[in-house]
Amino acid sequence: MVKSLLQKQCLSHERQKALESKTVCVVGAGISGLTVANSLANEGIRVFVIDKNPFPGGRSVQYGCKATDSCLQCGVCLVRDAVANFKKSSLIDASFSSTPRALHRRENDGYDIEVETIPNPIDWRSCTECGECREVCPKNAVKSIPGWKYYISEHCDRCGKCLVVCPVGAINLERKRQYETFPALSVVISSGFKPFDPAVNLKWGYGANPRVITGSDLESLFCREKFLPSDPELKDLKKIAFILCVGSRNIVEGERHCSRVCCAYSLRMANRIKEEYPDTEIDIYYMDIQYFGKSFSSFWAELKRKINFIRSHPISISIDEQERPLVRYESMSDLRCREEAYDLVVLANGICPPDNGEELAEIFGLDLEAGGFLSAATNAASNNGSGRDSGIFLTGACRRPMGIAECVESAYGAAAGVLRYLGDKV
């Protein structure tokens, strides 16, 4: 008989024990993956997390708080908390810098997941976060993530200085590709998205002009509590433009869908910048502003007073004599082309389906939706993934564009699905 797992009190001791010996594998440790892992661990279930980054938190751990004197509900702190909880939990184990390569169904139950790992030189389990390695690195290759340990990025030239200073011997510069196999009863895929890369289209001048940055770049500045690039060459940044819908809502230049988050993060970041540097002038180029949150109307009305909204999707960005980006756009008021020079242009890049979607779909027997996001249409039993039959669940931004709060919600749904699946098994 299918007994509800919700009725925890009714669980017999043996069943509880049986559950605890089960392992669930989570692929991708972004906010969605971490939420699934943490909530399952809270239920006493072992979780194994695989992520191809050397750190947990995915994209959004590299974003920053956008609060001015009041919180703007951007949700970034939820990610920090999820990382902190993840660090504390004894039931969660993880393998970083790893990707799943194959999935084998076991005879009796569950799966074996083959994982390929190219370990980071710093062993995250031993690192005590003392920061010595970062001090000595001549290449600035030692990086860290808020609330997490250190890792070494690809800029490392293997000089070995850090090796010597590390008090716990956590560093090993010999990175050997490893293959391991882990058993899991159920798998949750939360492999996230890919931010749109405006460099694919020369018209934005992204990559060529240091004064053109993306929303992702600005987020990583916010993450370090800087609100504008502090490069001395750029000097005073007095006039800033945000261009919305870069790579979204345009089938020719990017994705057809609306990315759902870029209006929200751009407006919040613009608001924060204005707060920090009141005499900057900010223009926002937009097609439509999407509604976000229940306090949207008042937030927007407030913002319209401080920031200039221009309804137009710019045609291109060139450079003026002072090497400032020159935004060319068609003015709605007289239908003429205009040019406006800025000190900084932020391209609000949207959410694209992941690159590795096809690979994951093949390994885990999933489908790709028309847009390229993952779905589980063929064997879908529950909307949060393939669910009951296979025990493979999908959650987070790999399914469709969504913000952090929605990811959390979706992750709870997937966790509920996993619990039910496991409950049926024991």
Added chain:
Amino acid sequence: MKMGRQSIAIAICDQQCHSKGRLDYRNLSERLLKSSLFKEVVILEKACRDRNGKLDGLKGKKVLFGGCPFLEESGLYEKTFQDLCLKKADFFTVDIKTEIFDLYEGKENIEENLYRKLVASGNILARREPFEEDIIKPDQKALVYGSGFSGLKAALRLAAESIPVDIVETHGASLSPGYLSMILAEPGMITGLLEAARKAETITLLPQKALKEVTPGEGGFIFRKAGGEKQEYGTIIFAPEREERPAGEIGALNLTQLYARIGSQEALKTGAWKGETVFILDHKTETGPEIFSDAIKAAEYLRKMHCAEVKILLRNARVSIPGLQELYDDCRQAGIIFIKYEDSLYIKNSGSGFAITGVDLQTSGQFIIKDTAGLIIPGKTILSPQAREFARSLNLRIYNDDYSQSDSLWRLPNESNRPGIFVAGAAKGNMDKRAVEEDAESLVFSLRQRLSPAGLRVEEYIPQVDKDKCALCMTCMRVCPFGAMVKDALYRVAKALKSTCRACGTCAAECPAKAIRIRNLEYESLISGMRALA
């Protein structure tokens, strides 16, 4: 100790308190009574001098006194109590001059505010004591309020977890626009769900008025059924549908009315729909993506089925729901005319139809639409009065714009201000079909997290108030979304009720004296990251 609604008496002095004449006491007591938060409200005017008459009638009852502090100091109350043989503990003081007057000036929710203040001051008990987490009994029946899409989904989902469910049927009288748009998009879908619910052994459908009066139970919610027998529920899922307000222009239809006409095909063929139909979005309020989606679906339907020429006037295309951008593109291609307007529109009903004037954003020129027979303006969605009443009877808080969750990030997707009551569907925010389905999933997990003691490690995050710094301004009490902050009258300091506090951090950030700390986090770091502590 359990207590039902209590009687209160508010003693008013006519000497020191200068509010007389500005406060309409009779009105106040009426409002307090009508709020059904109190059993009996007695206003004792001139309490300091005239102590006969009314007071006698109160003898032997549990009476709580309120009155201005000057009276307390003058010792006049003591005397009254002696007369009535009441214990000192039975009386409390409300500073009439400031608090009641403030409350009265605040106009909106004075009843609830006063009630909250009284509860928070520890002088009267909340109608139901807060439930401890472990008292929620999952194997007990759950009550789902609302039989819309989200209510039915939630009920079926709970039934799948083998939890018996009662559903209070809410629609019928008023069909919400969301509900109707789903019928339009997928005929029979809701009926299918309803059918499934009817068939399920563990689900019972109750008519709207079947449940009466709530009384506090031992870790559950006890209702009295129409027949008189009692029914106890372990948890309540609040999933009412939302109603749409009227269109706001005389003669215009809102979406609900439009769907109703679409439903009864006849009304469309005859009458209004000979000429063109105009939809106006973002008029007065911003239109969210769900309503935008409903509107363009209806527009497309009209265009196809009735060959009506359709124009949609809007300021922003809210396309952030998956698939909506595609639909929007398709509609434009199919010949629906979208006009983005600037600022506001001027609408006139000239008898033969509407004339609409506005400024086209694309061309900056004025546009005039004349003699439109059909004008459709989606209204704001609100809770029905019955749903409000139900929420109020449960002390479930309703925030701005009639949502049961405020705009801040909630620790669990479906929690409400009361443990044991969860919110689902449109009570949280407008939702499309997909979101409702996901919501039903996360609901199960919200419930479960709430049940598992490990799920919420709140204790670590309970705010600590520094007694020396606290000015007892009770700002924290006002801002706490869960009503967890109370005044510890004995030690003259604010404190958080462990059972109610969700460690959201709001109090710490708002405290003007910076007296509140959460764990070791100082105010500054709170601002920069801990506002929505998880």
